[in-house]
Amino acid sequence: MENMILSLLILKAMTIYEMRTYIQQNLSTVCSDSLGSMQTAIRKLLDKGYVSVTEYVDNNTLKKQYSLTPEGVYYYKDWVGTPINIQKMKSMEEGKFFFLGIAPGKKRVAFLKSFISDLEDEYRKLLVIKDCVDKTQKTAIERNTRRIKEDPGLVSNLLEVSGEKSVEQAVTNIDNYQLYMLEYGLERVKTDLEFYKKILKRELKEDSL
Numbered sequence: 001m002e003n004m005i006l007s008l009l010i011l012k013a014m015t016i017y018e019m020r021t022y023i024q025q026n027l028s029t030v031c032s033d034s035l036g037s038m039q040t041a042i043r044k045l046l047d048k049g050y051v052s053v054t055e056y057v058d059n060n061t062l063k064k065q066y067s068l069t070p071e072g073v074y075y076y077k078d079w080v081g082t083p084i085n086i087q088k089m090k091s092m093e094e095g096k097f098f099f100l101g102i103a104p105g106k107k108r109v110a111f112l113k114s115f116i117s118d119l120e121d122e123y124r125k126l127l128v129i130k131d132c133v134d135k136t137q138k139t140a141i142e143r144n145t146r147r148i149k150e151d152p153g154l155v156s157n158l159l160e161v162s163g164e165k166s167v168e169q170a171v172t173n174i175d176n177y178q179l180y181m182l183e184y185g186l187e188r189v190k191t192d193l194e195f196y197k198k199i200l201k202r203e204l205k206e207d208s209l
Helices: 002-009 016-026 035-048 070-080 105-149 152-162 167-208
Strands: 051-058 061-068
Touching: 002 016, 002 035, 002 051, 002 061, 002 070, 016 035, 016 061, 035 051, 035 070, 061 070, 070 152, 105 152, 105 167, 152 167
Parallel strands: none
Antiparallel strands: 051 061
């Protein structure tokens, strides 16, 4: 969670509620949007000196906006290019499938049908998102480039971390990899659907014997 927050702040100073909204809209399949987890992560980042906080009043409401510090930029630059730790990608929920054979046949079938239905919903949702992204990608890159250029601090942080010479190229790289992540999600859900449908057919065939 800490590194996810730093990833958001490299692009824009945000309140915790803005971060949460972004995660809900774009990263719900890979990251929790628990406010408690985010608050804990922010406290740790503040203690480490990786982020700073600025308070301001908006519509008579006191808000806190978080930004990266130079120390945070240095840490993030070192972290962002390191390989994915495959051990941390493991899910305890997926472990249920390993032991599913313990359950009665009817429960196994119900489990598979429910999971397949959820996967189909997720696949449809991702297709809608991809269609929207495909139509708006160029405009989004141009809009984000203009926004970042308005803040010299963001420009400095982004170019430092990315190693690029222009904001345009750095933003394009970011957008491309976000699209790659979406494509990965679609491919993974599609593969999972094919696999679990195959297992369901085996269960139904055995049940009919």
